[in-house]
Amino acid sequence: QQPVQSPQAVILREGEDAVINCSSSKALYSVHWYRQKHGEAPVFLMILLKGGEQKGHDKISASFNEKKQQSSLYLTASQLSYSGTYFCGTAKTSYDKVIFGPGTSLSVIP
């Protein structure tokens, strides 16, 4: 079952912050975040495993609340290069396949 992402789309000005949410109705083992720029292939950002950990990647970080079956991606002080579509993928067990959500389109304008 595909995870739900919100918002569907967001427009930011440079320097603003954004949060993208990913949720599932099933218990999750892992959450995977990818970014895809227009016309390009998706690129890995980070993976979060069951345990409620938080990870960071430059000014992009994420958290995983396993009780709520929800992950949030935080983009701080957004840059033009952050524009793209962000996908979360979820897996129910350590050996399950990853199922991706529909994506969140993020546009950063000057």
Added chain:
Amino acid sequence: NAGVTQTPKFRVLKTGQSMTLLCAQDMNHEYMYWYRQDPGMGLRLIHYSVGEGTTAKGEVPDGYNVSRLKKQNFLLGLESAAPSQTSVYFCASSYVGSGDPYNEQFFGPGTRLTVL
């Protein structure tokens, strides 16, 4: 080190025709995947493989077949193409499975397929 490559980059088919998409990776990855991407639908897993000689169904396997005869190659076949299979197809590979903290899927550049 080319990473993940896909052949062809573009293809136009007529309904009922068949074709094979080739994915190759030079990173010695065990896992390989085929996705299709349609507007508003995200990446949907068609088939995947956890090692040479093995394949498994993903979310949307109907109308597609796959083979993994060599570790570095993963082929996606359409036996009788339909307009509903018009999409962008991405291949990906990873060294470990989804439960590993080092799981990272490396994607190919994609194949844009149009079925008329």
